[in-house]
Amino acid sequence: xxxxxxxxxxxxxxxxxxxxxxVDLVESVLDRIERVEPGLGAYAEVTAERxxxxxxxxxxxxxxxxxxxxxxxxPVALKDLIxxxxxATGAGSLVREGHRADADxxxxxxxxxxxxxxxxxxxxxxxxxxxxxxxxxxxxDRERIAGGSSGGSAAAVAAGAAPFTLGTDxxxxxxxxxxxxxxxxxxxxxxxIPRHGVTPLSWSLDHVGPLTRTAEDAALVLAALAGHDPRxxxxxxxxxxxxxxxxxxxxxxxxxxxxxxxYFDRVTEPVESAVRRAVGxxxxxxxxxxxxxxxxxxxxxxxxxxxxxxxxxxYHEAALRSAPERYGEDVRVLLExxxxxxxxxxxxxxxxxxxxRQEWARLWEQVDVIAAPAVPMTAVxxxxxxxxxxxxxxxxxxxxxxRLSAPANITGAPAxxxxxxxxxxxxxxGMQLLARPLGEHTLLRVAQAHERTHPVRTLxxxxx
Numbered sequence: 117x118x119x120x121x122x123x124x125x126x127x128x129x130x131x132x133x134x135x136x137x138x139v140d141l142v143e144s145v146l147d148r149i150e151r152v153e154p155g156l157g158a159y160a161e162v163t164a165e166r167x168x169x170x171x172x173x174x175x176x177x178x179x180x181x182x183x184x185x186x187x188x189x190x191p192v193a194l195k196d197l198i199x200x201x202x203x204a205t206g207a208g209s210l211v212r213e214g215h216r217a218d219a220d221x222x223x224x225x226x227x228x229x230x231x232x233x234x235x236x237x238x239x240x241x242x243x244x245x246x247x248x249x250x251x252x253x254x255x256x257d258r259e260r261i262a263g264g265s266s267g268g269s270a271a272a273v274a275a276g277a278a279p280f281t282l283g284t285d286x287x288x289x290x291x292x293x294x295x296x297x298x299x300x301x302x303x304x305x306x307x308x309i310p311r312h313g314v315t316p317l318s319w320s321l322d323h324v325g326p327l328t329r330t331a332e333d334a335a336l337v338l339a340a341l342a343g344h345d346p347r348x349x350x351x352x353x354x355x356x357x358x359x360x361x362x363x364x365x366x367x368x369x370x371x372x373x374x375x376x377x378x379y380f381d382r383v384t385e386p387v388e389s390a391v392r393r394a395v396g397x398x399x400x401x402x403x404x405x406x407x408x409x410x411x412x413x414x415x416x417x418x419x420x421x422x423x424x425x426x427x428x429x430x431y432h433e434a435a436l437r438s439a440p441e442r443y444g445e446d447v448r449v450l451l452e453x454x455x456x457x458x459x460x461x462x463x464x465x466x467x468x469x470x471x472x473r474q475e476w477a478r479l480w481e482q483v484d485v486i487a488a489p490a491v492p493m494t495a496v497x498x499x500x501x502x503x504x505x506x507x508x509x510x511x512x513x514x515x516x517x518x519r520l521s522a523p524a525n526i527t528g529a530p531a532x533x534x535x536x537x538x539x540x541x542x543x544x545x546g547m548q549l550l551a552r553p554l555g556e557h558t559l560l561r562v563a564q565a566h567e568r569t570h571p572v573r574t575l576x577x578x579x580x
Contacts (some may be wrong), residue, residue: 119144120276121575124333127279128186131178138178138189141279142171142233145191149235149277157252158262158272160196160206162236167191170233177231186336188231193278195269196237197244198324199313200224207315208242208251210442211435221313222345223282223324230340235278238268244284244317245428245447247292247514253498255297255576256543260495263293263517265317269327270297274544274576280328280337286317287420288491288521290325291533295490295546298535298574300563301327302334305553306528307352309338310345318427319350321420321525329574331534331563335362338556357554362561365569368402370562373483378410379520379548382505383492390537390545391489397570398487398562406483410523411475415468417515420522422457422465429454469526476527480552485562490533490546491517520548530556534563535572544572 119141122130130136146164153159174189183189196206199217201224206212220228227234239251241264249267254260255274262271266283270293273281283290285303294301302325309324316322326337344353374395380388399405429436429451436443436451443451479486493503496513504510511519524531530553533546547566551559 120148123329138171138174158268160237167235184231191235192232193281197315208240222310241265247517263296265289267293273299285323286321287518294533296495298544301533307350310348310351312347318424365565370403371483372403373408373486378413379488386539394536419468425454486550490548494543
């Protein structure tokens with residue numbers, strides 16, 4: 117096994133035992149990037165020399181006093197919405213041409229404090245406003261989409277071009293590409309990870325979170341990033357939750373909600389079969405399966421769009437007025453549409469969100485986690501614009517992918533996509549796990565139990 121193939125946790129163990137040098141790990145990852153990147157397109161910028169110097173410094177420090185923690189000396193890539201002092205935050209847009217960040221984002225600074233080594237910035241759909249990430253291709257099939265908007269972050273992890281990355285999630289932008297590329301993607305509780313220094317899409321829906329090979333890895337990253345920052349008005353000032361990896365696979369007494377409504381509607385047969393099989397595995401580990409009805413489903417799409425669209429337009433108002441031609445057509449149309457929405461529409465969406473959060477709070481009295489598909493279908497071919505369902509309905513590809521993710525953004529609940537299998541074409545399938553706000557420990561406990569007892573390959577086949 118080559119060093120780039122190691123999960124974050126495995127690499128940390130090897131570094132801690134002095135069997136692996138951070139320098140060798142970084143060189144292995146950089147070599148992997150060089151080999152796969154021409155066909156993958158995951159990176160907006162590769163910071164090779166910076167990474168080599170960071171690895172040498174980590175090696176010296178570890179030799180003197182041991183590792184600071186599990187991230188010390190491990191390479192990381194950041195979605196190109198996250199500020200790194202001195203580097204461009206391009207956000208996938210000509211609007212940001214010539215930009216350089218003045219200071220690190222909070223998450224960048226926390227990763228540096230943990231000793232992680234930056235290897236680059238990953239592609240995003242322009243300003244995170246899309247579910248495709250056109251510059252990036254799926255790690256398992258270069259003719260298919262990577263998903264978005266954190267497509268570069270997910271594809272890099274799946275292809276072995278980074279042990280872990282950070283992404284952002286406003287309506288599924290971590291979980292969708294994680295599912296389509298067969299990696300773990302965690303959207304934490306709203307406000308748990310600060311967003312200071314991260315280019316926003318929709319301030320009341322945005323989250324920052326990790327993309328990793330395993331749920332154990334996600335727990336390690338979350339532990340390094342969670343914590344209050346007053347520079348983010350939404351940042352939670354709560355006692356630090358326990359995000360340590362959970363060693364026990366016994367789920368006895370845990371109540372797993374299995375939706376009777378919404379989440380299994382208009383889902384392809386391979387996805388439904390794989391997810392229901394994974395739910396059955398949770399029962400084998402002792403969990404009690406509880407059928408549940410998802411509340412207020414008719415309002416999910418309208419509420420999500422009613423919040424996101426005007427908030428995105430408000431952020432881009434000045435640039436949209438001065439240089440509309442510098443936006444991609446798909447994003448410009450959405451931003452212009454937001455300018456036509458009334459304040460009343462936005463207020464209605466906020467009221468609907470309040471009602472949904474109240475109903476979901478009642479739902480969490482019945483179950484500890486909910487298990488459902490992360491996306492309704494595996495990765496579609498690049499250029500495909502819509503999907504036709506057996507009930508005769510037609511849905512745009514972005515609407516289909518965001519449909520099962522949006523509820524967690526609206527309610528602020530933590531949600532995770534976990535690889536649970538592959539379809540007949542060999543494309544990854546993800547199961548989504550959701551928990552009550554600040555329920556990350558339970559969420560990660562379930563995910564780790566499943567991945568240890570029913571492991572699924574997360575590193576895509578070698579391909580250039």
